[in-house]
Amino acid sequence: MTDAEGSRCTSETDMIIHVDCASHVYADGSVGLHEMCFFVRRGEVVVVCGANGSGKSTLIEHLNGGLVPEEGRIEVHGETVDERRRHELWKTVGVVFQDADSQLFAPTVLEDVAFGPLNLGLSPDEARKVACRALGAVDAVRLIEKIPAYMSGGEKRLAAIAGILAMQPEVIALDEPTSDLDPAHAARIESLVRELRERGEFGIVLSTHDLDLASRIADRVVILRDGSVIAEGLPRDVFYDRALLERSGLVEPCVVRIWRAVRGDGEGAMDPRPITEEELVEALKTGLNHRCRRDLEGGAD
Amino acid sequence: MHRGSFSGHIPDPHQITFHAERGGTFVHRIDPWVKAAALAWLVLLVTLARSTWLLLSAYALTIIVYRAAGLPLRELARWSTVPALFVLSLLLILVWGEPGRPLLGFGGLVLTDGGLLLALSLLFRALTTVTFTLTLLMTTRYSHLARMASILLPNPIDQVCLLSYRFLLTTTDMIGDLLVALRSRGGGLARGIATRSRLFAAIFGLSFIRAYDRAERVGRAMEARGYRGRLTPLEPIPRPGPVETFAVGIAFLGLFMAVLTGQPGFGGGAA
Numbered sequence: 001m002t003d004a005e006g007s008r009c010t011s012e013t014d015m016i017i018h019v020d021c022a023s024h025v026y027a028d029g030s031v032g033l034h035e036m037c038f039f040v041r042r043g044e045v046v047v048v049c050g051a052n053g054s055g056k057s058t059l060i061e062h063l064n065g066g067l068v069p070e071e072g073r074i075e076v077h078g079e080t081v082d083e084r085r086r087h088e089l090w091k092t093v094g095v096v097f098q099d100a101d102s103q104l105f106a107p108t109v110l111e112d113v114a115f116g117p118l119n120l121g122l123s124p125d126e127a128r129k130v131a132c133r134a135l136g137a138v139d140a141v142r143l144i145e146k147i148p149a150y151m152s153g154g155e156k157r158l159a160a161i162a163g164i165l166a167m168q169p170e171v172i173a174l175d176e177p178t179s180d181l182d183p184a185h186a187a188r189i190e191s192l193v194r195e196l197r198e199r200g201e202f203g204i205v206l207s208t209h210d211l212d213l214a215s216r217i218a219d220r221v222v223i224l225r226d227g228s229v230i231a232e233g234l235p236r237d238v239f240y241d242r243a244l245l246e247r248s249g250l251v252e253p254c255v256v257r258i259w260r261a262v263r264g265d266g267e268g269a270m271d272p273r274p275i276t277e278e279e280l281v282e283a284l285k286t287g288l289n290h291r292c293r294r295d296l297e298g299g300a301d
Numbered sequence: 302m303h304r305g306s307f308s309g310h311i312p313d314p315h316q317i318t319f320h321a322e323r324g325g326t327f328v329h330r331i332d333p334w335v336k337a338a339a340l341a342w343l344v345l346l347v348t349l350a351r352s353t354w355l356l357l358s359a360y361a362l363t364i365i366v367y368r369a370a371g372l373p374l375r376e377l378a379r380w381s382t383v384p385a386l387f388v389l390s391l392l393l394i395l396v397w398g399e400p401g402r403p404l405l406g407f408g409g410l411v412l413t414d415g416g417l418l419l420a421l422s423l424l425f426r427a428l429t430t431v432t433f434t435l436t437l438l439m440t441t442r443y444s445h446l447a448r449m450a451s452i453l454l455p456n457p458i459d460q461v462c463l464l465s466y467r468f469l470l471t472t473t474d475m476i477g478d479l480l481v482a483l484r485s486r487g488g489g490l491a492r493g494i495a496t497r498s499r500l501f502a503a504i505f506g507l508s509f510i511r512a513y514d515r516a517e518r519v520g521r522a523m524e525a526r527g528y529r530g531r532l533t534p535l536e537p538i539p540r541p542g543p544v545e546t547f548a549v550g551i552a553f554l555g556l557f558m559a560v561l562t563g564q565p566g567f568g569g570g571a572a
Contacts (some may be wrong), residue, residue: 064525087529095525101474102518105467107318107443114535119527124535147322149315149470167526 014041016170016203017076017093022069024058024227032058033069034227040171040203045193047214047235048207050224051249056207057098058227060173063205065089091120094164098175100156104148109135109159112148116167127166134166135159138192154185161192172196173205178213186213193217211253215239215275223248236275255280262287309379312435314470320372320439328370328436332541333445336437338549343433345556347426352566353418356425363432370440380435381428388427392420444534451532460530464520471519472512479508 018039024032033055040046040063048056061067062074065086074081076092094116097103106112113131114124122130135141140158148156157177164172174193178186194217196202208214214221214235221238223231225248231238238244239256252260259274262284274280321329328336343359350356368374401415438446446466450459520528541549560567 061521066521066525090525090527095522097518097522097525099518102515103522105519105523107322111444111535115523115528116526118533118535119529124533124537127535145323147315147319149474150319163526 014043015078016040016042017063017074018078019059019062019069020073020075022062022072022074024062024067024069031055031227032067033062035072036062036069036227037229038222040205042170042203043197043200044219045197045204045206045217046220046222047218048205048222048224049209049211049214049248049250050207051209054224054248055227056224057175059224060095060175060205060207063089063093063171063173064095065093066095090169091167092169093171093173094167094169096157096160096164096172096174096177098179100153100160101148103160103163104156107147109140109143109146109148109151109162112159113163113166116163120167130166130168131162134162137165138162139188152185154181154188157181157185157189158192161189165196169202171203171205173207175207176209177206178208178210190217209250211239211245211250212255215253215255216277223250225249236273239275240270240273259283309376310382311473312380313376314466314473316376317435317439318443318470320370321442324371324440326369326371326440328366329440331440332539332545333441333449334538334541335545335549336441337449338553340433340437342549342552342556344430345553347429349556349560350566351422353422353425355566356422356429360425360429360432363429363436367432367436370436372436372439377432377435381431384427384431385424388424389420392423395423396420442536444536445538447532448534448538452538457530460532463532464516467519468512468516471515472509475508475512475515476505479504 019036022033022036026032036055036059038048038059048059050056058067062069065081065088068083068086074086074089076085076089079085081089104112106115110128110131113134114127117127117130118124132141132144135144138158138161140155140162143151143155143159146155146159148159151159161172161174161177174189177189177193181189190213193204193206196204197217197219206214206217218235221231221233221235222229223238223244230248231241231244239253242252242260245252253275255274255277259270259280263270272279272283274283343363346359347356350359364374364377367377396412396416396419397410399413399416399419401413401418403411403413404417405412447463450462453459454462558564
């Protein structure tokens with residue numbers, strides 16, 4: 001599987017962060033990462049998929065400097081991150097944690113969103129402006145004076161994303177951003193990720209085991225198992241590989257399952273391999289048109 | 302979404318935060334330093350005062366200030382039960398055999414009017430301090446408290462205090478979640494403790510460990526956004542004006558003068 005075809009990024013100069021053969025073992029002996037190789041480029045959405053315990057969250061914490069690889073290295077713009085620079089990684093990679101309650105600690109949303117900019121050395125007035133702008137970007141200005149404890153899960157997630165946007169990082173890493181959200185809030189987060197991608201300013205890493213979400217928004221998919229990358233490529237290539245998904249403990253996206261049910265498993269039967277709902281509808285319409293034409297031609301004979 | 306405190310008798314930190322951040326009464330607008338000085342003054346007053354009437358007046362005054370801040374009286378009544386019970390548990394030892402006119406007798410134990418006044422004065426002392434501390438916390442923004450702590454305490458003690466306050470929130474949330482899970486299956490705090498105390502002790506111990514774990518995740522999320530041991534407040538803390546400073550000075554001076562000259566209510570004359 002390759003990752004070049006159809007990708008929005010075209011050159012290695014766009015590469016922001018590169019995890020080079022990193023390994024990490026937790027204190028209890030469980031493997032977090034094992035010779036992990038991973039990179040993020042500006043303007044792309046990389047979706048990291050894997051079952052529970054596959055190393056998604058561990059990888060994200062390494063990107064941010066929260067964890068240090070015991071072997072291997074992390075490079076930012078081609079320069080190896082040493083111990084001193086590790087503490088600066090938070091300026092390059094902003095992480096939206098899986099549990100928004102763990103991220104929102106300040107008494108009001110405004111203060112929480114302004115926390116990062118203040119740590120970047122902005123004056124309180126500047127930090128306030130940046131925070132308001134970030135809340136505007138996620139369409140959550142109404143939350144500005146709210147107390148996080150009294151907000152819904154979706155609102156908390158939006159505030160947490162605003163907190164990261166306010167720091168203007170080069171890479172935004174979202175750890176399972178739609179887990180435990182209702183469909184409306186999940187759709188809001190999804191469209192927000194699309195908007196961020198359209199801006200082209202960030203590399204976006206998103207970890208999930210929801211392959212339906214991944215198939216809709218990924219430019220590139222990385223499949224993890226036991227802390228290692230076992231496959232990488234376009235969603236179309238990865239998600240039509242049933243054996244690979246079974247090996248990874250994942251379930252095919254809905255669109256793939258429907259298409260497989262319609263077309264069967266024969267050689268070449270999967271083409272054109274729709275991956276989004278729009279593509280599926282288009283492929284079904286085309287298929288129906290062909291059948292109707294055949295039926296008509298058969299009738300005429 | 303936050304469901305409220307796990308017990309109506311324990312102050313809910315989220316509700317305290319809500320009133321502190323969203324309130325707009327004149328008590329909220331009073332300079333935080335003045336409110337902190339007023340708390341110190343009240344603590345001194347209730348420590349030095351001997352007159353029950355003076356202590357009752359101080360308590361009444363704190364309730365008036367509390368209500369003027371738009372804070373809920375019903376919650377205050379509930380929250381006062383724990384300190385009141387604590388004081389009463391001490392009084393069960395202290396009130397007997399005080400000099401005065403006997404009111405009640407249980408075998409060799411005699412409750413006198415002096416003992417009753419002692420009980421009331423201790424109760425007023427405790428409730429005055431608790432009520433005004435709650436008023437201070439519920440009318441002062443967290444960023445102001447954070448700034449005051451960083452000025453008054455050396456680093457990292459100030460950060461430990463501030464993060465402990467946030468840790469309190471995660472702990473109460475965790476215990477709240479635990480109790481909701483218990484109640485949803487027919488259990489309850491009091492019944493559970495009465496019938497399966499060992500199990501409950503283990504559960505509460507574990508919930509503290511989980512709260513610690515969650516607090517650590519909060520800490521890691523803070524570090525991921527550049528926290529390196531110092532909280533920078535978004536708003537600078539206001540400085541008290543000359544009139545407020547003068548008023549606080551006069552109040553302290555007046556209190557010391559009253560004590561030193563042995564004014565009624567402070568050990569001199571009739572109480």
